Amino acid sequence: MNEMDGFRAEVRAWLAENCPPEKRGQMGEDDHCFGGRKWVFKNEAQRVWLERMAARGWTAPEWPAEYGGGGLSPAQGEILRREMARIDAHSPLTSLGIWMLGPALLRFGTEAQKRKYLPGIVRGEIWWAQGYSEPNAGSDLVSLQTKAELVGDEYIVSGQKIWTSYGHKADCLFGLVRTDPDKPRHEGLSFLLIDLTSPGVAASPLRLISGNEHFSQIFFDDVHVPAENIVGTRGRGWDVAKYLLLFERQMIGSMRMGETVRLSDFALAHLGKDGLAAEPLLRARIAEFDLEMAAFETLVARYTEEAMAGVALGAKSSMLKYFGTELNVKRHELMLSVLGTAGLDMDGGDAKIATDWLGALANRIGGGTSEIQLNVVAKRVLELPGG
Numbered sequence: 268m269n270e271m272d273g274f275r276a277e278v279r280a281w282l283a284e285n286c287p288p289e290k291r292g293q294m295g296e297d298d299h300c301f302g303g304r305k306w307v308f309k310n311e312a313q314r315v316w317l318e319r320m321a322a323r324g325w326t327a328p329e330w331p332a333e334y335g336g337g338g339l340s341p342a343q344g345e346i347l348r349r350e351m352a353r354i355d356a357h358s359p360l361t362s363l364g365i366w367m368l369g370p371a372l373l374r375f376g377t378e379a380q381k382r383k384y385l386p387g388i389v390r391g392e393i394w395w396a397q398g399y400s401e402p403n404a405g406s407d408l409v410s411l412q413t414k415a416e417l418v419g420d421e422y423i424v425s426g427q428k429i430w431t432s433y434g435h436k437a438d439c440l441f442g443l444v445r446t447d448p449d450k451p452r453h454e455g456l457s458f459l460l461i462d463l464t465s466p467g468v469a470a471s472p473l474r475l476i477s478g479n480e481h482f483s484q485i486f487f488d489d490v491h492v493p494a495e496n497i498v499g500t501r502g503r504g505w506d507v508a509k510y511l512l513l514f515e516r517q518m519i520g521s522m523r524m525g526e527t528v529r530l531s532d533f534a535l536a537h538l539g540k541d542g543l544a545a546e547p548l549l550r551a552r553i554a555e556f557d558l559e560m561a562a563f564e565t566l567v568a569r570y571t572e573e574a575m576a577g578v579a580l581g582a583k584s585s586m587l588k589y590f591g592t593e594l595n596v597k598r599h600e601l602m603l604s605v606l607g608t609a610g611l612d613m614d615g616g617d618a619k620i621a622t623d624w625l626g627a628l629a630n631r632i633g634g635g636t637s638e639i640q641l642n643v644v645a646k647r648v649l650e651l652p653g654g
């Protein structure tokens with residue numbers, strides 16, 4: 268048995284013993300554990316699963332052990348993810364801290380910041396939200412106006428963020444503020460960590476078309492933030508923000524996108540053999556989707572192999588984000604075509620498909636829209652001449 272087979276056997280045995288049966292199978296809304304200061308575990312299994320995974324550092328498998336991570340190599344991390352997928356183990360923590368802030372801190376944070384924040388992120392002690400977008404700064408993020416003025420050893424923050432996922436529930440926010448208004452747009456930004464319980468912060472939820480209250484707007488009115496909460500160099504926040512976006516796009520793009528039931532099986536189950544035979548156009552669209560899905564899975568597999576060999580994904584994360592989210596929209600539209608008018612019945616058995624479709628539409632906007640991803644691919648991956 269080689270070293271990796273030995274590791275796989277160890278992981279498999281550990282998961283068999285430690286992953287509670289309730290934490291296996293398809294994840295529903297209530298199965299997500301966001302953690303944080305105010306988190307109330309939905310059940311004992313959720314608490315136990317997070318505690319056990321965090322104790323091994325496996326909520327952040329590849330982070331260095333000295334900061335609470337698992338200290339695994341990329342190849343070992345991939346084995347852990349595959350073994351978890353094999354038994355449909357739930358992710359123990361749904362955390363922007365793990366997916367986004369942690370990698371940025373590992374690259375740009377000071378030693379003190381790494382020691383202060385990373386172990387708590389691994390254990391899910393803080394619920395982090397992302398404060399990039401503002402009412403007049405989405406795709407054109409460098410237009411953002413929330414200002415942070417240095418007074419003594421504190422920044423005084425004023426302005427507004429919007430579309431902040433779970434901002435009204437989160438404990439802390441990482442985001443961009445304008446510290447140097449006289450400098451050119453990109454150079455005047457800094458990456459700041461803000462405790463949302465600070466006086467002067469007001470967060471309110473925004474209701475979506477799906478009925479969910481996932482988003483919020485956050486107002487900052489002379490909020491005092493310690494100057495040591497800047498990550499990276501003052502005025503170079505754009506570098507940190509862009510680096511973090513690579514991880515966000517990779518994460519959104521490689522989500523399993525609910526492909527637990529193959530589309531052709533879904534169509535067969537709902538229309539029956541004869542019904543499907545009577546729909547040649549639908550069959551052709553499903554076949555086309557299956558081919559694209561196979562291409563997407565091959566792309567993900569290729570990038571996974573590259574990651575295991577230590578090759579950074581870089582701007583190619585935009586390809587994953589674009590391809591993955593567009594396919595997910597297509598998949599839901601085809602499912603709705605299969606269901607016909609029954610798919611619009613919001614109280615029926617398949618009601619979730621229509622709301623998931625609305626969620627899929629949102630996914631192609633969050634983390635940068637599809638058009639912006641295409642711009643990145645054109646410039647940074649294909650290196651086409653800019654206009």
Ligand SMILES: Cc1cc2nc3c(=O)[nH]c(=O)nc-3n(C[C@H](O)[C@H](O)[C@H](O)COP(=O)(O)OP(=O)(O)OC[C@H]3O[C@@H](n4cnc5c(N)ncnc54)[C@H](O)[C@@H]3O)c2cc1C
Nearest residue numbers: 397398399400405406430431432629632633634635636638
């Ligand atoms: C599910 C979801 C979660 C989100 N979570 C967060 C969060 O946690 N934190 C946060 O800060 N933000 C979040 N956002 C906001 C998101 O980042 C912005 O909505 C997104 O960047 C687009 O900005 P905008 O809404 O201002 O649209 P705009 O930038 O105004 O874009 C409008 C349209 O113009 C197109 N467009 C704009 N510029 C170009 C261009 N140069 N070339 C071609 N087309 C262009 C866009 O593609 C889009 O179709 C989230 C959004 C969604 C949907």
